[in-house]
Amino acid sequence: MFPGIDSGTFAGPPAATAVFTTVLTEGPVSRVALARRLGLSSAAVTKAARPLIDLGYLHELAATERSGPGAGRPASPLAVRAEREFFLGVKITADEVIGVVCDLRAQVHVSARRPLDAPDVEAVLTEVGRLVEDLFDAFPGDRSLVRRLGLALSGDIDRGIGLVRYSPFLHWRDVPLGRLASQRTGLAVTVENDVKALTAAEHWFGEGVGAESFALITVGTGIGCGLVVNGRLVSGSYGVAGEIGHLTVDAGGPDCHCGGRGCVEAIAGTDAIVTQARDHTGRPDLTIDEAVALARAGHEQVRAVFTRAGTAIGCAIAAVANLVGPTRIVVSGEGLAAYDLFDSHIRTSFERQAFGAAARCPVSIRPLPFEEWARGAAAVSIQSLVVP
Amino acid sequence: MFPGIDSGTFAGPPAATAVFTTVLTEGPVSRVALARRLGLSSAAVTKAARPLIDLGYLHELAATERSGPGAGRPASPLAVRAEREFFLGVKITADEVIGVVCDLRAQVHVSARRPLDAPDVEAVLTEVGRLVEDLFDAFPGDRSLVRRLGLALSGDIDRGIGLVRYSPFLHWRDVPLGRLASQRTGLAVTVENDVKALTAAEHWFGEGVGAESFALITVGTGIGCGLVVNGRLVSGSYGVAGEIGHLTVDAGGPDCHCGGRGCVEAIAGTDAIVTQARDHTGRPDLTIDEAVALARAGHEQVRAVFTRAGTAIGCAIAAVANLVGPTRIVVSGEGLAAYDLFDSHIRTSFERQAFGAAARCPVSIRPLPFEEWARGAAAVSIQSLVVP
């Protein structure tokens, strides 16, 4: 029924899957609360939970809080035994691979990175293999508790079969990365688009928990978007989804390499910001960090570049909110290291452009440590354990 | 188990619902094909289908085509008995109510309309009541086969409880239209936003059949969008979804009443087209029909207005395609009566703006008879029978 450590996937009756997923994502919950939440009888929850407890995936917490006004038996909340199993997550970029080891609750225990010099399949597999070894070496726990590896990279990915359909930055087409990495490492491998992986992580373990629908906007060199609608990740039929980088947001904006004009990416992408800051300072070698420093120091024109970028991002978010109406929105990415320069402008612009009540949608804005991408990959791997 | 004509909702075991929905939407299918399609055993399909046949909702068709290479018992495809039950659908606009009677397959049998002079709740209920009477009078079949009424109107609607949260054009807030109309007519009433209703109709009975995800763009006075993602209609958390009218699509476009500039609606909305045509002809009383006639007759500048509108619509579609990646797209609405003036420009612009393979997404463009809106309402009513 439920798998021992050796069996491949984790398939059980629907109720068991629902119970496990809910406990995993929504923290310790009593059986009665689970029953209410999932529309099951409490008897069904008891039965579904037992094998999960026997296998060590769940355990009972000591009763803590008193519930009602007066009396009653205290609940014994079910919680995930986070250290029952560990998961590897690796993000592949053009010039390095970044990896983490996470527990069942997607907490990072170990991380590592390796440079990547050639983008060919063999080189990537080799470096991923070495990175996995590094992670295993650094991992203090029992190796046999690690059976799964998630890979995340930018591009058109078929998660179901672990196929990289097309990766522009690696120049790959139709590479069966899942199968290859599995042969190389001996682990069960999942492959997912990086933005979608991050969205999945946020959906199960971050701010998206409990939201019927939400949107994750990533700001960096490019501007991306991951969507969850009706509780499910949006995949897109033709390998395309969440492409918001080339939405027009500023009628009088700069030309974009896509051929359009005033695209978000041409205003708020990291490269665009650097280019604009260089123009305004006359320093052709200005870096993004220097631009941030200048803006913080009060350089009017450079500051205006960030203001404009924040406004552009706000417009893009509003477009997403108007179209799909998410319950909440998270804005994240390396590009938000200069968070303080963006925050208020993103919000103001969003609220002005959002339609009616959509403006009330909570928006979280926060920078994203680079390891988060790898954690996203691990999160997908965790999902693949629960919902194969 | 399954309802006789008197019982309220149509709730059965999951397999029965799945079988009925599939036969309803995907035409005659054999039991074996259903089993494969739904991941059930053929025994389960047989058992699920029996009560549906007994109740007259399904029937067996004569075997028609030979299947495989040589031999085998021919299939007896299951089909919906379309005239087993009929459904009323009514679209409410600012100045009239339009109604239809549809069969189970959403084929229109009767239609009617009545003017509406006051937009207050009482007046609308009265006219809807009269329209229902008109439809009943004109309906040639047995009245007892009609038990359900769908209402569709623009605005923020809670379909679940039949509540009109906010309707700008009627100036309504929190009107429990479902309950009121049910009391008035004695029918089971569903209420849905008009664009979503049309999307639902297209999803079950139109070009959206079988598509995991698709988008319906309506072009008229406003520009709207209905979405189906992962097989489910997108509702939006704050009463907002599918608002694409104010996407910026033309950097140098005209000002829009929303405060922005170059919005789709300010370029391709019916009012915007008329305004532009008036400017170009110097005739302040020009109607939309006259503008269409002029364009068809070759009036350069007026023609250019339509070209520009088509281009703007194409941009908007591309934005939707890039964000959610639908399997297919339908562009429709009264505004496309001048279909021939738009078609190629919409396509060209869409293909230019769509990202990568998304440009391959099939786009259907066609005008929409006004009764289709009422049919959409009826379709929601049909859905409410099957999936309460």
Place this chain on the structure above:
DNA sequence: ATCAATACTTGAAGAAGTTAAATATTCGCC
């Protein structure tokens, strides 16, 4: 006529969930 192929049906067996009753644990109150 017989065989192979395919479609459908049947009845026994099994899985998953429900209801109702029993058990467990607490609080407030005497």
Place this chain on the structure above:
DNA sequence: GGCGAATATTTAACTTCTTCAAGTATTGAT
């Protein structure tokens, strides 16, 4: 300290739905 009300969990009998395996039905090809 004991008792009753309140809440949580478990147990056991039962219901429902589904599959499995074996049979029946119907056809084309030989």
